[in-house]
Amino acid sequence: MTIQHKMIEARPAPRNTVGPVAWLRANLFSGPINSIFTLLGLYLLYLLLTPTIQWAIINADWVGTSRDDCSREGACWVFVSARFTQFIYGLYPRSEIWRVDVTFATFAALIAWLAIPRLPFKRWVVLATLVAFPIFAYVMLYGGHFGLRVVETHRWGGLMLTLVLAVVGMVGALPIGILLALGRRSQMPIVKSFCVVFIEFWRGVPLITVLFMASVMLPLFMPTGVSVDRLIRAFIGITLFQSAYMAEVIRGGLQAIPRGQEEAAAALGMNYWMRMGLIVLPQALKMMIPGIVNTFISLFKDTTLVMIIGLFDLLGIVQAALSDSRWLGFALEGYVFAAFMFWIFCFSMSRYSQYLERKLHTGHKR
Amino acid sequence: MRNNKNNWLLATSAAALALGTASVASANTLQTTLDRGAVQCGVSDGLPGFSAPDDQGDWQGLDVDVCRAVAAAVFGDADAVRYISLNAVERFTALQSGEVDMLSRNTTWTTTRDTTLGLNFTGVTFYDGQGFLVSSDLGVTSASELDGAAVCTQSGTTTELNLADYFRANGMEFQPIVFDTSEQTVGGFEAGRCDVLTSDTSQLAALRIQLSDPDGAVILPEIISKEPLGPSVRQGDDQWFNIVKWALFAMINAEEYGITSENVDEMRNSEDPNIARLLGQDGNYGEGKGLDANWAYNIISQVGNYAESYDRNVGMDSPLQIERGINALWTDGGILYAPPIR
Numbered sequence: 001m002t003i004q005h006k007m008i009e010a011r012p013a014p015r016n017t018v019g020p021v022a023w024l025r026a027n028l029f030s031g032p033i034n035s036i037f038t039l040l041g042l043y044l045l046y047l048l049l050t051p052t053i054q055w056a057i058i059n060a061d062w063v064g065t066s067r068d069d070c071s072r073e074g075a076c077w078v079f080v081s082a083r084f085t086q087f088i089y090g091l092y093p094r095s096e097i098w099r100v101d102v103t104f105a106t107f108a109a110l111i112a113w114l115a116i117p118r119l120p121f122k123r124w125v126v127l128a129t130l131v132a133f134p135i136f137a138y139v140m141l142y143g144g145h146f147g148l149r150v151v152e153t154h155r156w157g158g159l160m161l162t163l164v165l166a167v168v169g170m171v172g173a174l175p176i177g178i179l180l181a182l183g184r185r186s187q188m189p190i191v192k193s194f195c196v197v198f199i200e201f202w203r204g205v206p207l208i209t210v211l212f213m214a215s216v217m218l219p220l221f222m223p224t225g226v227s228v229d230r231l232i233r234a235f236i237g238i239t240l241f242q243s244a245y246m247a248e249v250i251r252g253g254l255q256a257i258p259r260g261q262e263e264a265a266a267a268l269g270m271n272y273w274m275r276m277g278l279i280v281l282p283q284a285l286k287m288m289i290p291g292i293v294n295t296f297i298s299l300f301k302d303t304t305l306v307m308i309i310g311l312f313d314l315l316g317i318v319q320a321a322l323s324d325s326r327w328l329g330f331a332l333e334g335y336v337f338a339a340f341m342f343w344i345f346c347f348s349m350s351r352y353s354q355y356l357e358r359k360l361h362t363g364h365k366r
Numbered sequence: 367m368r369n370n371k372n373n374w375l376l377a378t379s380a381a382a383l384a385l386g387t388a389s390v391a392s393a394n395t396l397q398t399t400l401d402r403g404a405v406q407c408g409v410s411d412g413l414p415g416f417s418a419p420d421d422q423g424d425w426q427g428l429d430v431d432v433c434r435a436v437a438a439a440v441f442g443d444a445d446a447v448r449y450i451s452l453n454a455v456e457r458f459t460a461l462q463s464g465e466v467d468m469l470s471r472n473t474t475w476t477t478t479r480d481t482t483l484g485l486n487f488t489g490v491t492f493y494d495g496q497g498f499l500v501s502s503d504l505g506v507t508s509a510s511e512l513d514g515a516a517v518c519t520q521s522g523t524t525t526e527l528n529l530a531d532y533f534r535a536n537g538m539e540f541q542p543i544v545f546d547t548s549e550q551t552v553g554g555f556e557a558g559r560c561d562v563l564t565s566d567t568s569q570l571a572a573l574r575i576q577l578s579d580p581d582g583a584v585i586l587p588e589i590i591s592k593e594p595l596g597p598s599v600r601q602g603d604d605q606w607f608n609i610v611k612w613a614l615f616a617m618i619n620a621e622e623y624g625i626t627s628e629n630v631d632e633m634r635n636s637e638d639p640n641i642a643r644l645l646g647q648d649g650n651y652g653e654g655k656g657l658d659a660n661w662a663y664n665i666i667s668q669v670g671n672y673a674e675s676y677d678r679n680v681g682m683d684s685p686l687q688i689e690r691g692i693n694a695l696w697t698d699g700g701i702l703y704a705p706p707i708r
Binding site for chain 1 (some may be wrong): 426
C-alpha cells in the first residue's frame with residue numbers, strides 16, 4: 001500500500017471538456033437530434049446568407065453618381081450615397097446644414113454628460129437639457145433670430161425629422177405621463193376622472209387617426225388665416241398619444257411599490273409631492289425602465305406614420321427619393337438603408353436601458 | 367352597417383368641406399400670397415416625372431413647374447414656392463382650408479371634383495389615360511389582340527374597373543391578376559405571371575424603367591380612359607383662378623410661338639404681334655390679373671415653355687421617355703390648345 005504524501009498537481013481539464021471543440025460538443029452536437037438540427041440550421045443559414053452577401057456586398061456597386069454607374073447585378077448603394085445628405089437632413093438647405101449638426105452635437109454632448117456617472121453638476125445639466133436646450137434647438141433649427149435664416153418646417157426631413165419628432169415626443173410624454181399616472185391614482189374625483197377619460201380616449205384611438213385628424217380636420221375648424229404648422233400638429237398629436245401610454249406604464253410601476261412606503265413617508269411628515277418625488281417615484285421609475293424604453297422604441301418607430309400627413313421622415317424621404325425618375329427601381333436598397341438606420345437607433349436604446357438597469361440594480365432584479 | 371358609417375363619414379367631410387369653403391372663400395389669395403412672399407403649392411408626395419425631390423433636394427416635375435410658373439408670374443421669381451406634399455386623402459382639404467394656395471398634384475379633372483368639392487380646375491397639364499404595357503416578345507401591336515390575356519393591375523383603383531369595361535365592350539376575355547403596390551405589379555409582370563400590365567400611361571413609363579430589361583417591353587398605343595390631370599384652386603377667388611389658369615396658357619402659347627427660355631430675350635424684339643403681346647411689349651395683359659406686364663416673360667425665362675417642361679420632366683430628355691402623343695400642340699396633331707392673348 002502506497003501512501004501519497006504530496007498532493008497531485010493540478011492538471012489541465014480533459015481535452016474534450018475545454019476549448020472550442022468541447023463548446024461545440026456541449027452546445028451544438030450534444031445528441032443525435034441536436035446534431036441534425038445544428039446541421040440543418042447551418043444549411044439554412046448558408047442558403048440565406050450566400051445570396052444576401054452576394055447581393056449586398058460582392059456584386060454591389062459602391063461608387064458613382066447616377067444610375068448608369070450601377071450594373072444591376074447586385075445592390076446599387078450609389079443610390080444611397082448620392083442621396084445620403086438628403087436622407088439625413090431632408091430638404092434642409094445645404095448651406096444651413098451645420099445648424100442641424102451643431103444642435104444634434106450639443107444634444108449628444110448633454111445626453112452623454114447625463115449618461116456618464118462620473119461627471120459632476122448633473123442637476124445643472126438636467127436643467128440645461130430640459131429648459132435651455134429646447135430654446136436653443138428651436139433657434140438653431142428654425143432660425144429667425146441672431147441673423148439665422150428661417151428654415152420652414154416643410155423643409156425639415158429625413159433622419160433629422162425622425163429624431164426631432166422622437167425626442168420631442170419622449171421629452172413631452174414622460175412628464176405628462178407621470179402626472180396622468182399620479183392623477184389616475186388620486187383620491188380626488190375630478191382629477192381622477194379627467195385622467196381616466198384622457199388616457200382611455202388617447203389609448204383607444206390609433207395614432208394614424210390622431211395624425212389624420214390633426215392634419216385633415218383641424219385646419220377646417222380653425223378661424224380663417226390661423227394655421228398651425230403641421231409639424232407642431234404632429235408634435236402635439238404624438239405627445240398626447242404617447243403620454244397616455246406612458247401613464248399606464250408608470251401606473252404599473254407605481255402599483256408595484258408597497259403601500260407601506262408611502263405611509264412611512266407620510267408618517268415622517270412629508271407632503272404629497274415629497275412622498276411621490278422622494279420615495280415612491282425613484283423606486284417605481286427604476287422598475288419601469290424596460291416598459292418606458294419599450295414605449296420609447298415603439299414611439300421612435302411610430303414616427304414613420306407622419307409620412308401619411310406629408311412630412312418626410314427618414315422612411316418618407318427614402319420613398320420620395322424612390323419616385324425621382326432618375327432613380328426608379330432602387331426600392332430595396334432604400335428600404336434596407338432605412339431599416340438599418342432604425343435598427344441602429346432602436347438597438348442603442350435597448351442596450352442603454354440594459355446598462356441603466358444593471359446600474360440601478362438594487363435587488364429587484366431576479 | 368358599413369354603408370351607413372361611410373355615409374356618415376361622407377356627410378361629415380362634406381359638411382367640413384362646406385364649412386371650409388365658407389370660411390376662406392372671401393380671402394384674396396393673391397394678396398395673401400404676396401404678403402407671405404411665396405406661393406404655397408400642394409404637390410404629390412413623390413410621383414416620377416410629376417413631383418419628386420432631386421438629389422439636391424429641389425422639387426422637380428411637370429406639376430412642380432406649374433407651381434414655379436405661378437410664382438414667376440406673381441413674384442418674378444420661380445423659386446418663391448413653398449411645396450407642401452400632400453397625399454391623395456388630404457389634398458382637397460388642404461386646398462379648402464387655405465393651407466395651400468393651389469393644388470398641382472396629379473389630380474384628374476372630374477365632374478364631382480369640379481362641382482361638389484368647392485374647387486375649380488384651371489386647365490389640363492397632362493392628358494393621361496389608362497394604357498397597356500406588353501413584353502415585346504409577345505409580338506402584340508394593338509390592344510385588340512389581347513383576347514384571353516392575363517393582365518396585371520393594382521387593386522383598389524379605377525384601373526381595374528376601366529379594364530373590365532374595355533374588355534367587355536370589345537367582347538374579349540381576360541384574367542385579372544391583382545397586386546397591392548406598383549413594385550409588386552412590376553415584379554409580377556417580370557416573373558411572367560401576366561402578359562400585360564395596365565395602369566395610367568404616365569405610370570407605365572415609370573414602371574417600365576423598373577424592369578430589368580426596359581427595352582424588352584412596349585407601351586401599346588391604345589388609351590382606354592380619360593384622365594385629364596390639372597391644377598386646381600379654391601372656388602370664389604376668380605382673380606387667383608385666372609392667374610393659375612393663364613400661367614399654364616402662357617407656357618402653351620410660348621411653345622406655339624416658338625419662344626423658349628433660351629431665346630425669350632431676343633423674342634422680346636419680335637415683330638410678331640402675338641409674341642409682343644405675350645411678352646408684354648405691346649399692351650399690359652398682366653393688369654387684369656393684378657400682375658405686371660412681364661408676367662409671361664418671367665414664366666418663360668425661368669420655367670420655360672410647355673415643351674421644355676414636358677421634355678425635361680417626362681419626355682424624351684427624361685428617363686421616362688413618354689411620347690408627346692395627344693399632349694402635343696393642336697398644330698402638331700395633339701389636343702393642347704391655349705386661348706390667344708389679346
